[in-house]
Amino acid sequence: MLSHKFAGTLALLVFVSLAFEAAHAQSQSSTPRFGRSISEADIAAWNIDIRTSDGKGLPSGKGSVGEGKALYAAQCVACHGEDAKGGSTYGTMVGGIGSFTTNTRVLTPGSMYPYAPILFDYIRRAMPMDRPQTLSADEVYAVSAYLLNLNGLVPADAVMDAARLAQVQMPNRNGFMLDDRPDTKSLRCMSNCR
Numbered sequence: 001m002l003s004h005k006f007a008g009t010l011a012l013l014v015f016v017s018l019a020f021e022a023a024h025a026q027s028q029s030s031t032p033r034f035g036r037s038i039s040e041a042d043i044a045a046w047n048i049d050i051r052t053s054d055g056k057g058l059p060s061g062k063g064s065v066g067e068g069k070a071l072y073a074a075q076c077v078a079c080h081g082e083d084a085k086g087g088s089t090y091g092t093m094v095g096g097i098g099s100f101t102t103n104t105r106v107l108t109p110g111s112m113y114p115y116a117p118i119l120f121d122y123i124r125r126a127m128p129m130d131r132p133q134t135l136s137a138d139e140v141y142a143v144s145a146y147l148l149n150l151n152g153l154v155p156a157d158a159v160m161d162a163a164r165l166a167q168v169q170m171p172n173r174n175g176f177m178l179d180d181r182p183d184t185k186s187l188r189c190m191s192n193c194r
């Protein structure tokens with residue numbers, strides 16, 4: 001009887017002290033002990049944002065309207081249709097310029113985007129929708145040139161690269177207004193914020 005009680009108490013003590021040690025060890029390691037630090041090369045693949053107002057961050061490379069037309073026929077036409085006028089999954093990507101002042105707005109890259117580098121950013125990030133981020137920078141420049149040409153914004157012999165894309169004047173450049181509702185007026189704070 002006595003020895004049973006003793007054994008029970010001993011087991012309890014062992015359990016409590018093990019639990020205590022485990023908790024103690026956990027509080028001592030300030031960082032989790034798994035994984036590895038991220039490298040610059042790892043980050044580069046994700047770091048693809050572009051400042052669309054002036055094209056900062058656009059990669060080197062170039063592509064022509066003609067090259068874009070061929071690429072479009074191979075990789076985009078199935079969803080976007082002939083001459084980007086609308087296809088199986090999406091409506092038109094051409095025209096609509098000036099339609100914002102009417103009751104029948106037509107939203108296309110040509111009619112809506114304030115800056116041409118948005119087109120590059122969108123296509124590089126998300127298109128072709130079934131295989132996003134498989135196009136090279138040259139290919140994205142080419143197909144951007146082609147879509148801008150279909151919208152009548154660059155000539156048929158245009159070649160787009162970082163500098164030239166940023167220079168394209170989009171018709172809706174001044175069509176956006178700042179949201180001036182009171183709750184959008186707070187100042188940005190990056191350190192010691194309260």
Ligand code: HEC
Pocket residue numbers: 071072075076077078079080089090093107108109119122123127128129130143
């Ligand atoms: C599998 C179908 C599919 C393929 C292939 C595809 N797209 Fe798209 N694309 C879509 C869909 C769907 C949308 C609309 C997505 C949304 O609104 O969220 C879209 C949207 C876009 C837009 C934005 C249009 C706008 O009005 O702002 C552009 C530009 C575009 N695609 C270009 C391309 C290009 C260039 C290719 C070929 C390299 C391509 N897409 C291939 C389905 C596709």
